[in-house]
Amino acid sequence: MSKREDPMLLxxxxxxxxxxxxxxxTGAASGLGLAISRTMAANGADLILVDRNExxxxxxxxxxxxxxxxATVDVADPDAIRRTVDDVIARKGRLDVMFANAGIxxxxxxxxxxxxxxxxxxxxxxxVIAINQTGAFATIQAAARHMKAQRGGRIVVTASVGGLRxxxxxxxxxxxxKAAVVNxxxxxxxxxxxFDVQVNAIAPGxxxxxxGGGRLLDEAATAPLHAMVPMNRLGIPDEIAGVSxxxxxPAASYITGSVFTVDGGITAA
Ligand SMILES: NC(=O)c1ccc[n+]([C@@H]2O[C@H](COP(=O)([O-])OP(=O)(O)OC[C@H]3O[C@@H](n4cnc5c(N)ncnc54)[C@H](O)[C@@H]3O)[C@@H](O)[C@H]2O)c1
Numbered sequence: 001m002s003k004r005e006d007p008m009l010l011x012x013x014x015x016x017x018x019x020x021x022x023x024x025x026t027g028a029a030s031g032l033g034l035a036i037s038r039t040m041a042a043n044g045a046d047l048i049l050v051d052r053n054e055x056x057x058x059x060x061x062x063x064x065x066x067x068x069x070x071a072t073v074d075v076a077d078p079d080a081i082r083r084t085v086d087d088v089i090a091r092k093g094r095l096d097v098m099f100a101n102a103g104i105x106x107x108x109x110x111x112x113x114x115x116x117x118x119x120x121x122x123x124x125x126x127x128v129i130a131i132n133q134t135g136a137f138a139t140i141q142a143a144a145r146h147m148k149a150q151r152g153g154r155i156v157v158t159a160s161v162g163g164l165r166x167x168x169x170x171x172x173x174x175x176x177x178k179a180a181v182v183n184x185x186x187x188x189x190x191x192x193x194x195f196d197v198q199v200n201a202i203a204p205g206x207x208x209x210x211x212g213g214g215r216l217l218d219e220a221a222t223a224p225l226h227a228m229v230p231m232n233r234l235g236i237p238d239e240i241a242g243v244s245x246x247x248x249x250p251a252a253s254y255i256t257g258s259v260f261t262v263d264g265g266i267t268a269a
Contacts, residue, residue: 015251019044022092023248024085026075026139027102029056031209032158034064035237036099036244041065043245048088050075051102075102075135078142085142094150097248098143101158103132105212106174115171125173132177133184140188140199147197155192156247157185159201161263169206169225178203182259189257198256200247205263207235230265 009015023040027033028049037060041047047068051057054072061070071087073080088095106128108115140155147153162170163178182201189199206225208216215221216234226232243260246252261267 009250016043016245016249018097018245018248021045021096021248022048022088022094023097023099024048024050024088024095024143025099025101026050026073026081026135027158029053029060031211031237032204032207032240033099033101034060035240036101037065037068038238039241039245040097040248041068045097045248046092048084050081050084075100075139076130078134078138081135081138082142082145085146089146095143095146095153097154097156098139098147099156099158099244099248100136100139100143101156102135102139103158103211104128105215106132106162106171106177107212109167109169109171111168117172120172128171128173129177132174133180136177136181137184140184144188144192144197144199148192148195152196153198154248154252155185155188155197155199156244157181157199157201159185159203159259161203161205161261161266164203164259164261164267167228169228185259186257193256198247198252200252200255200257201259202240202243202247203259203261203263203267204240205229205235205261205266207237207240209237228266229263230268233264235262235264 023045025033025037028037029051049068049070050073052074057070061068071084073084075081143155159181160178162175163182185199185201
């Protein structure tokens with residue numbers, strides 16, 4: 001009987017097995033990246049947590065996910081993320097999963113005067129593109145080089161529903177960068193498909209994280225967002241856990257180039 005026909009593979013334990021997988025998560029010190037990291041750690045992955053916030057990263061490596069390695073890296077620096085991945089390969093011999101998750105807020109959406117087109121500031125624009133777009137690509141590239149050579153791996157990129165359609169809550173730079181990331185995922189999925197390297201995106205809706213300096217954690221400030229969500233609430237970070245585990249696991253063996261919305265129904269409208 002071939003491995004694929006083995007009925008035991010259909011147990012949740014086998015379908016979602018990630019134990020021992022060498023896994024890097026960027027933006028691991030907060031919000032969705034932390035939830036992804038906790039999920040992978042809870043299921044036995046061999047984790048390297050990457051973030052530019054060294055203080056928070058250290059705290060998480062000591063208190064929340066003890067045993068996880070940490071690396072302070074700015075993903076907007078392609079050489080830095082490449083060196084980090086090369087170092088993991090040198091020490092562990094392989095990289096199985098890369099979560100390219102680090103990102104920043106684009107600031108005010110177009111529903112607010114500060115977000116109107118005439119007020120877009122190019123210094124802020126450049127920061128968002130450097131981290132959310134170039135940083136995501138640099139992270140994909142750093143992982144793909146090795147995954148191609150080892151003929152296997154998973155890359156999961158945190159995009160956004162703000163990259164899938166226009167929205168009053170989204171800033172121009174954020175909309176541009178996240179749309180770019182969605183198509184970078186498809187592009188990389190095509191090139192890497194025959195190398196058994198699968199590349200997918202998660203597109204979250206609104207989640208209660210530290211994005212944007214804590215505005216999303218503020219009940220009153222986020223009340224107007226509820227009306228934009230069919231489920232009438234924001235997501236909590238752990239609600240990203242299931243799809244992240246899926247995309248890293250054997251259950252996703254035939255999934256590549258896909259975008260998974262986790263948005264309480266926003267994009268169904
Ligand atoms: N929270 C939401 O509503 C939402 C919605 C859609 C998409 N996203 C995306 O989810 C991802 C995670 O964001 P979050 O909501 O958890 O926010 P967050 O601010 O809670 O966490 C982001 C983490 O990324 C780190 N980071 C930022 N820039 C970095 C850089 N240049 N190099 C390394 N680390 C960096 C931060 O220090 C922080 O720890 C981002 O890509 C964001 O765009 C979030």
